[in-house]
Amino acid sequence: MSKQPQLVEPEGDAPEDRFADIRQVLSGLTPRERLLMVAERMFADEGLAACSVRAITAAAQVNLASLHYHFGSKEGLLEAIFAARAKPIADERMRMLAECRKGPGRPPLLEQILTAFLLPALTLGMEPRFGGPAFARLRARLGTEPEKVHQRILSKAFDESSKAFMAALQAALPDLPPADVAWRFHFLLGTMVYTMAYSGRIRSLTDACDPSDQRAALTQLIPFLVAGFRAPSVPESAQPLDFGAGG
């Protein structure tokens, strides 16, 4: 949106300082790895459309054409990032889910299931030397993109594990109708994605919480979701409260 013709970089702020912390790491890597690392972070921070291949290659200190050499296209780069990151997250989710199943509770505790789902998404790919879990933000951002391609990437990466977790939640809440489980899983995704992607909005409302603190987010999120999932089922005929509109 920002007026596209921009002649010169505004010289007020120090440019490119965003990558000061990964510059060292960068130098030891192959161009391909540098692109993956820098693009993940840039996509997460600024959105897909806002990152030009020129900006990415410049930040990664590689030649413009090598992006297409290694990944075929900008979108190929995105898919490569997902291929490298999503599977470990899905695998860790499934591992943790299997872990709860081995525990004493049968079926496993709701709290454990939710933790198994959320913790890998929020923390994996978090390299302390970076600014935070860039892939988590990227994944969240992708969920907001309307384009079919991106939805397909997400589906391929997470549908299988998500379905397993919906089944586990249903088993943990046998009295809850499947439709309610689906809705509440949808709400779960909403809180997760919003927490992962948008640390900004709540900051303009209060200083009482810091959504970029992933550990605090998880600590707060789990009891909130447990209570929500345990809420009594909604009668089919129920309607939202009515307020006299206009009087």
Next chain:
Amino acid sequence: MSKQPQLVEPEGDAPEDRFADIRQVLSGLTPRERLLMVAERMFADEGLAACSVRAITAAAQVNLASLHYHFGSKEGLLEAIFAARAKPIADERMRMLAECRKGPGRPPLLEQILTAFLLPALTLGMEPRFGGPAFARLRARLGTEPEKVHQRILSKAFDESSKAFMAALQAALPDLPPADVAWRFHFLLGTMVYTMAYSGRIRSLTDACDPSDQRAALTQLIPFLVAGFRAPSVPESAQPLDFGAGG
């Protein structure tokens, strides 16, 4: 992302059918109104970056330059849409909040407060003859944009009413620490925004719910959130469940 150089429109699918339902309405309006109406819907459906001013003006059947004549820029158009839509929503929220305060409960019921917050956002701007609450989707999409400008637009539109609702929630839950109220309000925003914007993700997981049904969404959302807000406060020292990572 879609390969930018595209020589011709693929002729397979019927183009522009998306606007068949508003074509008639369009004809009776001034170009300015047509732009507002069409852009709201296009921004909501496809995202801000994905809508070129050429596509917008073509769909609205106005000249390319009249967008800049009436709104100064593409971003000016976005701000005009918000100016026209956001205030009625914020006003209706405050009206409904005042309404609950007049009721018997002191402080008002949690359920009433949440309904007062969510219902206007989900339903206002929904014109039956259109595809749904386009502005709700647009508002949600804007929340995901990283650019400062968009955050500022959102702040201007909704900070005041949101702060009033956080205060009302705190009053309804006097024993809950302010930090917890803030976190849970953050989660509330997450479920609301996700529900308003992304009907797609859950559909690839199940057929059991339809997130584009705003009324059903509200019916399901309120009890879920009420239970979440009523969950016991999280002890400061609490840590997420720990799983032996890797074994």
Next chain:
DNA sequence: GTTTACGGTAAACATACGTTTGAATGCGTC
């Protein structure tokens, strides 16, 4: 020592973008 393959680079390509221009059009008022 030539060949083959791979990685890297600078320059160009074609086109999409937001925006501006300057002339044309309608339209009430003096």
Next chain:
DNA sequence: GACGCATTCAAACGTATGTTTACCGTAAAC
């Protein structure tokens, strides 16, 4: 009829975009 004003229009401007091309350097393989 002439003026002023608001609006519409076709065309152009300057630049950013994703992608491709053709050319180097290196180093193992034959």
